[in-house]
Amino acid sequence: MGALAKDGEASRVVVVGAGAGGMMAAGRAAEAGAAVLLLEKTDGPGKKILVSGKSRCNLTNSRELGDFLSMFGPNGRFLHGVFHRYFREDLLAFLGRYGVRTKIERGGRIFPVSDDAADVVNAFRRHLEEQGVELLTGVRATGIAVRDGRVQGVETEQGLFPARAVILATGGVTWPATGSTGDGYRMAAAIGHSVTKLRPALVPLVVEEIGVAKSMQGVSLRNVRLTAFRSRAADVDPVWTPFREIGRGLQAVRRGSPVIESRMGEMLFTHFGIGGPITLLISLAVVDALAGGPVSVSIDLKPALSPEELRARLQRDFDGSGKRIFRNHLAGLLPHKMIDPFVEMTGIPPDHPGHQIGAAQRERVLALLKSLRFNIRGPLPISSAIVTAGGVALGEIDPRNMASRIIEGLFFCGEVMDLDADTGGYNLQAAFSTGYVAGEAAAEMVRSEGTHPADEKA
Ligand SMILES: Cc1cc2nc3c(=O)[nH]c(=O)nc-3n(C[C@H](O)[C@H](O)[C@H](O)COP(=O)(O)OP(=O)(O)OC[C@H]3O[C@@H](n4cnc5c(N)ncnc54)[C@H](O)[C@@H]3O)c2cc1C
Structure with a gap:
């Protein structure tokens, strides 16, 4: 023409x-x-x-x-x-x-x-x-x-x-x-x-602990809380976790807060990290925060229970279980495919009798259930964002x-x-x-x- x-x-x-x-x-x-x-x-x-x-x-x-x-x-x-x-x-x-x-x-x-x-x-x-x-x-x-x-x-x-x-x-x-x-x-x-x-916005996130994520690949979690922090995973203080959801259309984040966003809902593990609805929702804020320093996420697998309530439940379960082994205790707490990787993270032998689990071990289980942490490497490429x-x-x-x-x-x-x-x-x-x-x-x-x-x- x-x-x-x-x-x-x-x-x-x-x-x-x-x-x-x-x-x-x-x-x-x-x-x-x-x-x-x-x-x-x-x-x-x-x-x-x-x-x-x-x-x-x-x-x-x-x-x-x-x-x-x-x-x-x-x-x-x-x-x-x-x-x-x-x-x-x-x-x-x-x-x-x-x-x-x-x-x-x-x-x-x-x-x-x-x-x-x-x-x-x-x-x-x-x-x-x-x-x-x-x-x-x-x-x-x-x-x-x-x-x-x-x-x-x-x-x-x-x-x-x-x-x-x-x-x-x-x-x-x-x-x-x-x-x-x-x-x-x-x-x-x-x-x-x-x-x-x-x-990229509305994009899955790649974690540093790829092996851990991969071991749980395909596990879909419902009713969990996902919170992103401006810090390395090891430096997250559990008291930072907000009580309410934070993000677009929700409560705004306070200036200077270590919290980036916090969402309740559904997410999943993939071979590279995390995906699913609430991961996508927090992803843009995470991408923007990564430009300023390290970012980690914490998954609260039992957001409906306070740490005290969960501690009491674990104590009740472990103490009153006779010879039931540790691995079998987790069946009521976690999706099936997540149990073995979770056991490994606790460092407690899977066949350890529940009633022999000491206070320090119980606290380790509690900490992982309330705050399973990953360091974020970055988003998937922008071509795969929504x-x-x-x-x-x-x-x-x-x-x-x-x-x-x-x-x-x-x-x-x-x-x-x-x-x-x-x-x-x-x-x-x-x-x-x-x-x-x-x-x-x-x-x-x-x-x-x-x-x-x-x-x-x-
Ligand atoms: C997998 C996926 C699922 C989504 N699901 C939803 C959803 O359920 N609800 C929702 O609200 N949003 C959803 N979105 C987002 C939504 O689809 C987009 O925001 C929306 O389509 C943007 O519309 P647009 O017209 O601006 O661009 P597009 O729909 O991307 O259209 C742009 C068009 O321009 C054409 N084009 C580009 N360059 C040229 C060029 N040089 N010359 C001629 N033509 C060109 C392209 O071929 C294309 O047809 C989704 C996005 C993805 C990727």
Whole structure:
């Protein structure tokens, strides 16, 4: 394709990236009257939606607005106006029009009743078709063409696509097989936008004690407390463990506290360290803390019992058990696959009779049950994270319309911006909502400016 615009091309909106944000932006811009071209580098739209929520697609969350925003940390402020313009009810009504009914699950998570993310992508496909959006797949954008501080079009491996407005919806850098490989950050930086440091968020963590983790690989723990500390594991003082959960959307951490985050719920051991829901939730804070020094985690395997209560229970069990051996005592306390590695950590022979376990040995068992510690080496690579933290700096984007404050005619939506939230449907809602607002604003801009001279017929 050459640099000369065909009829209408210079007046159109080009959306780069057919993910959650880009599809919504393209559909809304077309609905609002613009000619829209949607460019996607993979062979089809919505690849990340298809893998989201374990392919069930956790679309959004039923939490009220204030709680919803708190899941984004301090940057959630940016979304306040956006969510007033387009929020959960709008999204659900939109999907409902295409036959996607939804249900609410634990933690307010909202999914399609069909448990099939493909239904969401198909709804968007139909919407784009209905609105007359031109979708070109297999086209990789390489840059935004700018002249005199104004967008001219999108450069691609196939040539220039002229445009009056461009919406950058290229997503983050996680799960690159879905198409998000960080191109948007590079394109935005090349035309003067700042990109804040990219870090993995919602990512499993690698521990130093890999052998111990590996010995428990596959063990899933429910109702445990995971607390991260700014210190080596050996230096953690048990009194630091907070009584309440600490993290985004929960109690904030006190300034100067050795505690980074503390969460209750489900986690698991892997061949490299720890994963599962609460590990993912604390991971970004851990990644950020690692930049300043050592970080360790402590797992309270019995958070419902105080140390005194647990001590009394152990004493009762051990003393009143006749010849029952130590290893068999642990069956009521730990998942089966965890017993042998745990016995080894205590240093107590597995066949030691329970009633012969002394006070010091009992205290060792107690300490491990209340605070099983690991030093954190780091996160898995960012490609395996669920979300990218960091992105195009929010100070350079107008929160009312997602417009660049640097380049006229450029808009952003979705994960390419410096926005990330906990798991629960928040990230997708942010992509859909910012997409809607960006699409509407881009169409409005194109409409208000009238036909581009390059499009006027002689
Ligand atoms: C495994 C997994 C599960 C998840 N589950 C959930 C969940 O259940 N709920 C939730 O809220 N969030 C979930 N997320 C996060 C959520 O999917 C993302 O935050 C969201 O999809 C971001 O939308 P987006 O439109 O900004 O980017 P994306 O959906 O990543 O879309 C970006 C699109 O741009 C295209 N693109 C990139 N570069 C170019 C280029 N140069 N030229 C042309 N096209 C380009 C890509 O191919 C892609 O199609 C999950 C993420 C992962 C990885």
